Amino acid sequence: MILTRLQCPHCGEPFEPVDDRRVFVCDGCRQSFSPSPSVEGAVPSTELVALERAVVRPQRPLPAEGKIVLLPVWFVPIRWDALNVTVGAWPTEVRLPALGLARTQLLIKFASHLTRARGAWETLPTSRLTHAPAELAMEDAFAVSELVVFASVEGWPRDEQADRVEVPLGPPRLLDLPCQLDGLRLTDLVFGRSQHFEAGDSLRDQREEMALSLNEIMS
Numbered sequence: 001m002i003l004t005r006l007q008c009p010h011c012g013e014p015f016e017p018v019d020d021r022r023v024f025v026c027d028g029c030r031q032s033f034s035p036s037p038s039v040e041g042a043v044p045s046t047e048l049v050a051l052e053r054a055v056v057r058p059q060r061p062l063p064a065e066g067k068i069v070l071l072p073v074w075f076v077p078i079r080w081d082a083l084n085v086t087v088g089a090w091p092t093e094v095r096l097p098a099l100g101l102a103r104t105q106l107l108i109k110f111a112s113h114l115t116r117a118r119g120a121w122e123t124l125p126t127s128r129l130t131h132a133p134a135e136l137a138m139e140d141a142f143a144v145s146e147l148v149v150f151a152s153v154e155g156w157p158r159d160e161q162a163d164r165v166e167v168p169l170g171p172p173r174l175l176d177l178p179c180q181l182d183g184l185r186l187t188d189l190v191f192g193r194s195q196h197f198e199a200g201d202s203l204r205d206q207r208e209e210m211a212l213s214l215n216e217i218m219s
């Protein structure tokens with residue numbers, strides 16, 4: 001896909017043209033856009049549609065140390081009911097970071113870790129928080145999500161079945177997961193998972209905005 005003269009439909013800010021990029025975050029207004037699915041080849045700005053995006057509510061107070069960052073994450077529901085199997089302890093969604101992990105194996109490891117974490121989540125009802133840029137395309141999110149399911153689910157499908165079994169995935173949502181970044185250690189404030197994360201420099205500190213936003217919601 002070749003992108004030409006791409007600009008934000010909301011504020012007019014020009015976008016960096018990036019081949020095969022399926023999510024654009026505007027540097028001006030920080031809204032997210034996606035090319036409308038029917039478009040092939042060059043994408044005029046009028047064909048970009050706003051991507052619904054929200055921040056997941058932190059489940060614990062903001063830690064005093066470290067940067068507070070927003071990690072863009074694809075939340076991809078797994079429709080086990082479509083397979084007519086007993087779900088048991090299998091994950092009901094894949095949580096796939098959409099940023100900063102060029103190597104697929106690292107991405108799968110990160111996502112498997114995050115996917116296995118138990119716990120319900122909800123998004124913040126109102127928020128002035130701005131979003132972090134997201135790099136992983138929706139199509140790639142689907143493909144990698146299947147690999148994460150195979151890595152996360154024990155007992156089924158067996159390796160020899162993996163080629164033939166299609167994991168029934170629902171429509172994904174791109175959400176922003178608040179995290180504490182302490183050096184190279186990233187700890188999310190929703191599921192409490194902590195892991196090594198080398199791409200922390202690409203995320204800017206949003207502690208002040210986060211604190212302000214939470215205060216507004218609580219008051």
Ligand SMILES: [Zn+2]
Pocket residue numbers: 008009010011012013026027028029030031
């Ligand atoms: Zn904009």
